[in-house]
Amino acid sequence: MMLTWELSLILLAVLLILWFLKQLWSRRHFPPGPLPLPIIGSIWRTGTGLGEDILIKLAKQYGNIYTIWIGHYPIVILSGYQAVKEGLIKYSEEFSGRPVTNFFKQTLKRKGLVLSNGHTWKQQRKFGVVTMRKLGLGKKGMEQQIKEEAHWLVDTFARAKGQPLDPLLPIMNAVSRVICVLSFGYRLSLEDEKFREIIEAVEFILKYCTTVVHFLGELFPWLIMRLPGPQHKALSFTQLVLSFAKTEVAKHKECQTLHEPQDFIDFYLLQIEKSNGDPTSTYNEENLSECIFDLFVAGTETTAITLQWALLLMVANPDIQDKVYKEMEDVLGPSHSICYEDRKRLPYTNAVIHEVLRVKYALPIGIPRRCVKDVNMHGFIIPKGTFVIPDLRSVLLDPKQWRKPREFNPQNFLDQDGNFMPREDFLPFGAGHRVCLGEQMAKMELFFFFTKLLRTFRLQLPEGVTEKEINKEPVMGLAFHPHPFKLCAIPHYDSS
Template identity: 80%
Template sequence: MMLTWELSLVLLVFLLILRFLKQLWTCRHLPPGPLPLPLIGSMWRTGFKLCEDSLSELAKQYGNIYTVWIGHHPVVILSGYQTVKEGLIKYSEEFSGRLVINFFKMALKRRGLVLSNGRTWKQHRRFSVVTMRKLGLGKKGMERQIEEEAHWLVETFARANGQPLDPLLPITNAVSTMICMLSFGYRFSLEDEKFQKLIDAVDYVLKFGGSPFHALLELFPWLMLHLPGPHQKALSSTQLVLSFAKTEIEKHKECLTIHEPQDFTDFYLLQIEKSKGDPTSTYNEENLSECIFDLFVAGTETTATALQWALLLMVAYPDIQDKVHKEIDDVLGSPHSICFQDRKRLPYTNAVIHEVLRVKYALPIGIPRRSVKDVNMHGFIIPKNTIIVTDLCSVLHDPKQWENPKEFNPQNFLDKDGNFMAREEFLPFGAGHRVCLGEQMAKMELFFFFTKLLRAFRLQLPEGVTEKELKIEPVMGLSFHPYPFKLCAVPRCGTSSST
């Protein structure tokens, strides 16, 4: 019996070595990278949790295109502005596939906007772009809704009466409410228990991403699915969001007016009706519920995180905060309704918002893609179905493009005369076929929320808290968000919170 076990162990080790050697031979034309080990791949070098400089250190050693391994899967990393731009634009079609990780395979059905591929993705991408325009994205209709929500956010800050306030919950509520307006046509009360459960579920899914348990789930899905742990709560949280969406879909079906669609759900249900009998149609209620899930997950985290960073940096750099307030006060006066076009009259404020997105990016990497055909890039053969990851941090902090890239400096977006200067190296929303669908909405939200708050309040540290205690390093995870903090929103003299 002992001999049988020994032979089995020797055979297992032999098979692992054989698979390892076959893996190396099959991918010998891929870009260089850390030596992959059986089972864990390159994680011995990168770790199970992404750090702020982990990818940049690899790029220094292996170049701007290199390979890391997650288990037995090769992942090609594109680093630096020029390489990332080439991958996203020159090879936009070739790298237009979407990787579906094991977590989402378990939780979803590879549908919707973000995770779909092929005909499903193309139809839904086109439909979503057209529908968002119909709903007023980039127009006065959407502006009024965002300005109204900015007003309620100011009111929430004002109720703290200048006392220490954690901005996370009111900011998240405001951004999530805008997704509700887009998806369902109305806002939920902040006291609504179902709405709060929805926000908590979205938050849990996002915090689970990039965690050690998430890494274990990706490496050993067959095992982790039957074990208890945070991954089980993350899976149930996903189902809670989908259930919330399906409930709202049923309500919309009861009240649907063909000639007067009011929101994304209305337009989608009408599209299902129009597409009946079309064998190529991918429009159905399951896809709609996953589209709504995508809108909440993608539309809440990045915008809410960016606004948190903006307020934290204003506390950390009071001189910049004063310049922003002075420009708003001088240009707009009070009272004055703000519109999105005002950003052109507020170059310094606009530069500050862009610099926040650059220096404190919410997503360190772009959502992983998959090559849909073989690609020869920089002399390396990237086979079809290879996972492609863009290192956005390396673009926004590229020392060849930005002077002192890790320093917060709004002058990066101003010319010598103080005029706002757009920069093609600014790619926090990605580029190409898979560019962020909600980029315009996110920019509008950040402008209105930030400008309204800076106009109404002076943001400062609570009494007894020193600048040395203020953490401006990110918490590492799927997104890079600030450590929990509190600030005091002191009303500006002569400024009404109703602005």
């Protein structure tokens, strides 16, 4: 009996070894990378989360195109400016797909702007680009809305009367209110219970995506959803946001004929009417609700985090803060109402904002892509259906492109004469067919919020806190945000 068990174990071990060798052979055409082990893949090397430097370190070992494995799923990483540029521009069409995890496949059903593919994505994307323009993105319509939220943010800071305040909630509220106006045509605030629930839900969903439970759920979806845990709360929160969007859609339908289109929902409902009877149309209320979900998730967290970093870096670098304020005073004067075109007259201020986006990029990677056809890249075969991740962080910290890339230095965006210098290797919003739809709006928000705050206040550390105590390392997660901090906003007319 004992011999039978021993033979069975030996046979099982041999079969596992043969299966493992077969898997390695089938993967021989992929770019190199850490040895994938059965079941766990490359997790032994990368961990379940993406630390700030893990992918950059792997690129130094395996090259700028390499492969990691999540279970038996291959993920090709493009690292550094040249590889990412080639992937996103030369192979823009080939890498235009979007991988959908089991969790989001179950909750968002491959619809909306971010996670859809093929014909659905092309229609939703085209509509999104056209509608953003109609809503005044880059023009005075959206500009005025953002300026109003910047005024509200300044008033919130002013109410602290120079005492220490945590800027996180006011910033999140201001950015979220911009999305509300864009989507619904009116503002919501943190005093609104339903709005607080939506913000809490979005934050929980983003945090859940970085947990071990979410990772295990991708490998064993049939098991994880049958066990207790945060996955059920994440699922219910996703439905909460979608339900809120559907309620807003119903309200707009009741008033649809009473006015010209004013917001994203209005324009989408009008598009549904225009497409009625078109068998190829993907414009429907389910896609609309998931577009609203995408706008909230993609349009709040990264912009709010970047603005937090901007304020923290100004507190940590008072000399740079002083230069920004002096430039605005010298160029604009104290009474000029700033507009977005003024960024061209404020090269140093513009450079500071760009440098914040570069050195404190809010995401650990670019949003993953999926190969829609086989690609031969640098002699490596990347099969159709493979996940591809453009590591945008590695581009923004590429030592071949940036001098002392880890240092905060606005001179990266200034020429010898102090003029603002656009750079091709500045890709925080991606490039190609899947470039961030909200890029222009995010830039406008950062410009107005940043300039309005620094023009009104001198930002400084609370009494007794020194610059050496400032923690500039990010908190790891689905986004890299700063550790909690407080600052004092002293009105310039008080500090003179």
